[in-house]
Amino acid sequence: MCEQAGAAEILEWYDRHARDLPWRVGPGARAAGVRPDPYRVWLSEVMLQQTTVAAVIGYFERFTALWPDVRALADAPEAQVMGEWAGLGYYARARNLVKCARVVAHELGGVFPQERAALEGLPGIGPYTGAAIAAIAFDAPEVVVDGNVERVMARVHDIRTPLPAAKPEIRAAAAAMTPEARPGCYAQAVMDLGATICTPRTPACGICPWRAPCAARAAGVQGDLPRKAAKKPRPVRHGIAYVARRADGALLLERRPDKGLLGGMLGWPGSEWNDAPEPAPPLDADWQELPEEARHVFTHFELRLKVCVADVPEGRTAVRGEFHPAAAFRPSDLPTVMRKVFDLARGRLENAR
DNA sequence: CAGTCGTGGCT
DNA sequence: TAGCCAAGACT
DSSP: OOOOOHHHHHHHHHHHHOOOTTOOOOOHHHHTOOOOOOOOOOOHHHTTTOOHHHHHHHHHHHHHHOSSSSSHHHOOOHHHHHHHTTOOTTHHHHHHHHHHHHHHHSSSSSSSOHHHHHBBEEEEEHHHHHHHHHHHHHOHHHHHHHHHHHHHHHHHHHHOOOBBHHHHEEEHHHHHHSSSSSSSHHEEEHHHHHHHHHHHHOOOOOOOTTTHHHHHHHHOOGOOOBBBBBOOOOOOOEEEEEEEETSOOOOOEEEEOSTTTTTEEOOOOOOBSSSSOOOOOOOOOOOOOOOOOOEEEOOOEEEEEEEEEEOTTTTOOOSEEEEEEEOOOOOSSEEEEEHHHHHHHHHHHHOOO
């Protein structure tokens, strides 16, 4: 049987250097017949979308401890899942995670589909994740193309067309290299290669199993690939966040609408975020503006939030939001920008008490 | 298709 | 430091 060019070299490298990851069945165990748990593969792949391995590991451990299988996750209250996801970002992933778990649990008998086509289209599963689950969990010979694969392919084949225009060419190259044998190991091998050797800057070509066939290396342009279209500048937006503490210690929080930024997450009531926000206090109080703003960088804008704090008597009703008892409040349930606001407000509230 | 959608680590 | 980047999906 004619193996795909390069597959043998990278699989041999993977057998010796595969990263040990909590969701992974390593090459040795896989060869011994151990199958990955599709639930854990799915959960890890969703968490890893645009997110580093280091950031994911702790979340993965907590999620699997709380919810060991897809039925358990399907039964979880969405608010609890959102709270556990807080800090990981891209919160539509968490909402879709619950939706997908409920579809699998209630409409598919608790069993993940094995086919890429059936996986793709489930909430939160797109072209990459569908192919990755099919390959890793079920050893389907799917073409798995993520950012690592794009970088590795652009270099091995010296593809100088900038992304995203180069995507079709890159996919064709990836398809030509994907082997029929051990497709799950192969997919993870290329991702490990991209994460540890064929890194974005200063790749370690000297120890790369694909050094010999690498066209970019031969041309000395490996560090300049893949090329990417120029990015747009990131504007600054301003806003005002209000942290109200009731006499019993309860804090006024507001759940954000499902659509849009930080959708479905808890946060402090506040103004719109724009060039010149209008004050929008959620209740009448003696608001004290803190001297320092909370700064946070999102993907497409930078936010500077003025923070106003107030102590309010019990019985006061808010126009917006709901008071959360102090005992039930966990800052870790908040998205990072809201946790930054709380960290600033906490100092002032401690002093006032 | 191009914009939206988070965050933390690294250089 | 300020920009770049990460196992993308969705509209």
